[in-house]
Amino acid sequence: MDGSRRPNRRGEGSRLRDEIVAGATAVLEDSGNEDAVTLRAVARRVGIAAPSIYGHFPDRDAMLRAVVAEAFSELDAALAAAVSEDPDDQLRALCRAYVGFAGARPNRYRLMFARYRSGEAGELNKPRATTEGLAGGDAFRRLVHAVSTRQARAASEETLQDAVALWVALHGYVSLREAVPAFPWPPEDTMLEDLLSRVR
Amino acid sequence: MDGSRRPNRRGEGSRLRDEIVAGATAVLEDSGNEDAVTLRAVARRVGIAAPSIYGHFPDRDAMLRAVVAEAFSELDAALAAAVSEDPDDQLRALCRAYVGFAGARPNRYRLMFARYRSGEAGELNKPRATTEGLAGGDAFRRLVHAVSTRQARAASEETLQDAVALWVALHGYVSLREAVPAFPWPPEDTMLEDLLSRVR
DNA sequence: TGTACATCAGTGAACGCGCGTTCACTGATGTAC
DNA sequence: TGTACATCAGTGAACGCGCGTTCACTGATGTAC
Numbered sequence: 001m002d003g004s005r006r007p008n009r010r011g012e013g014s015r016l017r018d019e020i021v022a023g024a025t026a027v028l029e030d031s032g033n034e035d036a037v038t039l040r041a042v043a044r045r046v047g048i049a050a051p052s053i054y055g056h057f058p059d060r061d062a063m064l065r066a067v068v069a070e071a072f073s074e075l076d077a078a079l080a081a082a083v084s085e086d087p088d089d090q091l092r093a094l095c096r097a098y099v100g101f102a103g104a105r106p107n108r109y110r111l112m113f114a115r116y117r118s119g120e121a122g123e124l125n126k127p128r129a130t131t132e133g134l135a136g137g138d139a140f141r142r143l144v145h146a147v148s149t150r151q152a153r154a155a156s157e158e159t160l161q162d163a164v165a166l167w168v169a170l171h172g173y174v175s176l177r178e179a180v181p182a183f184p185w186p187p188e189d190t191m192l193e194d195l196l197s198r199v200r
Numbered sequence: 201m202d203g204s205r206r207p208n209r210r211g212e213g214s215r216l217r218d219e220i221v222a223g224a225t226a227v228l229e230d231s232g233n234e235d236a237v238t239l240r241a242v243a244r245r246v247g248i249a250a251p252s253i254y255g256h257f258p259d260r261d262a263m264l265r266a267v268v269a270e271a272f273s274e275l276d277a278a279l280a281a282a283v284s285e286d287p288d289d290q291l292r293a294l295c296r297a298y299v300g301f302a303g304a305r306p307n308r309y310r311l312m313f314a315r316y317r318s319g320e321a322g323e324l325n326k327p328r329a330t331t332e333g334l335a336g337g338d339a340f341r342r343l344v345h346a347v348s349t350r351q352a353r354a355a356s357e358e359t360l361q362d363a364v365a366l367w368v369a370l371h372g373y374v375s376l377r378e379a380v381p382a383f384p385w386p387p388e389d390t391m392l393e394d395l396l397s398r399v400r
Numbered sequence: 401t402g403t404a405c406a407t408c409a410g411t412g413a414a415c416g417c418g419c420g421t422t423c424a425c426t427g428a429t430g431t432a433c
Numbered sequence: 434t435g436t437a438c439a440t441c442a443g444t445g446a447a448c449g450c451g452c453g454t455t456c457a458c459t460g461a462t463g464t465a466c
Contacts (some may be wrong), residue, residue, distance in 0.1 A: 016409080035235060038452065042301040049411050060453065093455080115379040125381050134382055161394055165384070168395075169365065172372025181325050182334055186364070194361055195368075198398040216442080239420065249444050251421080260420065 017056040019046050024067045028107050034114070037064060064111070068135070071108045075101055076138045083142065090146040091199070095170060095192055102174035104190075107175065112136070141168055147199065150192075162199045169195045217256040224267050228241045228307050234314070237264060264311070268335070275301055276338045283342065290346040291399070295370060295392055298339075302374035303388075309374065312336070341368055347399065362399045369395045375400050 023046040027037050039060050043050040057063040075098075082097030083090045102109040112135070115125070117156055131137035144163040148155040151162075173195065185191065223246040227237050239260055243250040253289065256361040257263040275298075282297030283290045302309040312335070331337035344363040351362075373395065377385055 039454085041454070050452095050454090051412085052410050054454080055409060082272070113376070113379040115381070127384065127386055128382050131383065135382070136380070140383075161386075164391075165369065165394055165398060166371035168376060169369045170372070171376055172368035172370070175375060176313070176371055177366060182328050182337070183331065183340075184327065184329055186361075191364075194365055198365060238418080240418075250419095251423090251445085252443050254421080316465060 008141065014056075016046075016048070020053055020056055021066050021070055022046075024063055025070070025108065028067065028111065029105065032107050034064070034107075034111055037067075037089065039063070066124070067108070068112050071105070071112050072135055072139070075112075075136070075137045076142070079139055079142050090191075091150045092196060094143060094146045095166070095196060098170050099188060099192060101176055102178075110178070113171070113175075140167060150199070158200065166195065166199055167200070214256075216246075216248070218251070220253055220256055220263065221266050223269055224263055225270070225308065228303065228311065232307050234264070234307075234311055237267075240265070240338075241276065261264045267308070268312050271305070271312050272335055272339070274305075275312075275336070275381055276342070279339055279342050283346065291350045292392075292396060294342060295366070295396060298370050299388065299392060302378075306378045310378070313371070313375075340367060350399075358400065366395065366399055369398070 018041060022150055024037050024042045026040050027045050028034065031037070031041075039053050039076060040050045042063065043053060053063065057066065076096050078101050082093040086093035128134070128175045131140050134140075140163070144155055144159060147163045147166065151159060153159075173191060176183070186194070218234050220242060224237050224242045227241050227245050228234065231241075233236070239253050240250045242263065243253060253263065257266065278297050278301050279294055282293040286293035328334070334340075340363070344355055344359060345367060347363045347366065348359045351359060353359075373391060376383070386394070
């Protein structure tokens with residue numbers, strides 16, 4: 001994504017890249033708007049000159065993709081932590097973590113699933129047979145595993161259907177709750193239990 | 201939304217307003233990007249000078265809100281038509297129409313549920329007790345009605361839960377399908393039947 | 401150990417661009433008398 | 434019926450702005466000899 005990263009003097013070098021991603025994330029969450037994440041706004045936030053970003057990203061889009069990649073890593077880490085903290089009820093723990101993640105970072109969550117950012121057009125967006133290498137694929141496979149664990153049997157076609165249905169419901173829930181806050185939503189726990197009860 | 205609409209000479213007057221909304225919609229669907237719907241792009245599309253738009257909308261945001269309002273009307277009309285064409289299986293007809301609507305106008309659908317556009321900040325986004333007056337409220341009430349019809353009883357708390365779960369699933373499905381086309385989605389009919397089977 | 405030099409992360413000024421919006425206007429339409 | 438005038442939808446030029454990106458640069462760091 002970055003191309004020519006060479007070792008930096010005084011161990012200070014690639015630190016700026018991380019600061020840029022963190023700054024871009026902060027601008028996104030503060031402004032609530034992907035368009036506000038300009039090179040200049042990020043540079044102001046980080047305290048550098050705007051052209052300095054070009055040392056780490058070839059263009060603005062690459063910077064935004066790095067924010068998305070980082071967010072997917074965080075999501076996966078959050079799900080992994082939830083599952084290992086509650087191994088007896090992995091599916092519930094996982095759903096709670098998913099909803100909690102999206103609720104705590106609504107703007108990052110939205111950006112993660114804005115298609116045109118999740119990869120360049122073309123090859124990456126062609127339909128494929130598995131979720132290998134797909135952005136969010138790790139998270140989805142955790143979901144499949146938690147469903148099959150709850151069902152106390154090996155993953156089957158039905159397991160997969162349940163996992164897709166649950167993912168779709170979770171995503172729909174967190175997206176709509178954010179988009180239509182005026183809707184009379186039930187409490188989060190009630191909603192989650194309802195969605196879980198629809199998994200066979 | 202428009203403020204000072206007075207009768208126009210030669211019956212030509214408010215026609216431009218409709219042309220502007222149609223032009224903005226066309227720019228949106230062609231570009232796939234809300235940001236591309238600028239006053240100047242719309243004006244080029246319609247064949248007028250950019251400042252002419254100010255005769256019909258106070259600013260760019262009002263123009264975009266008109267696009268959204270028009271799209272919600274279309275959605276409601278599509279759902280109404282589907283239900284009345286298949287009165288014996290209203291819920292299935294309605295789900296198909298919903299998914300079909302979103303699939304045929306992905307960019308409009310996305311814009312409809314981009315919170316910050318669906319109303320000014322403040323009052324309109326405060327949680328409320330009912331769906332009266334909510335953007336998309338008509339559509340949601342159709343869904344509730346179709347669920348209670350299928351259950352052959354008056355709408356209850358459980359009906360409402362089913363309707364919310366179904367709406368959430370439908371929205372999640374159409375959003376993710378658009379955002380992550382590389383995911384190995386089942387055929388649309390299979391997916392729809394699966395989601396319907398989870399309604400009690 | 402000392403010095404000349406290569407490296408390279410980051411800078412400041414400048415570019416051209418498209419944008420939303422303002423302004424004074426034009427010119428056809430219809431109306432008052 | 435004729436004429437002066439009010440109306441008003443739409444125009445063209447211009448504004449200031451922030452943007453992404455390019456460019457030649459600076460100045461500290463570390464290395465070759």
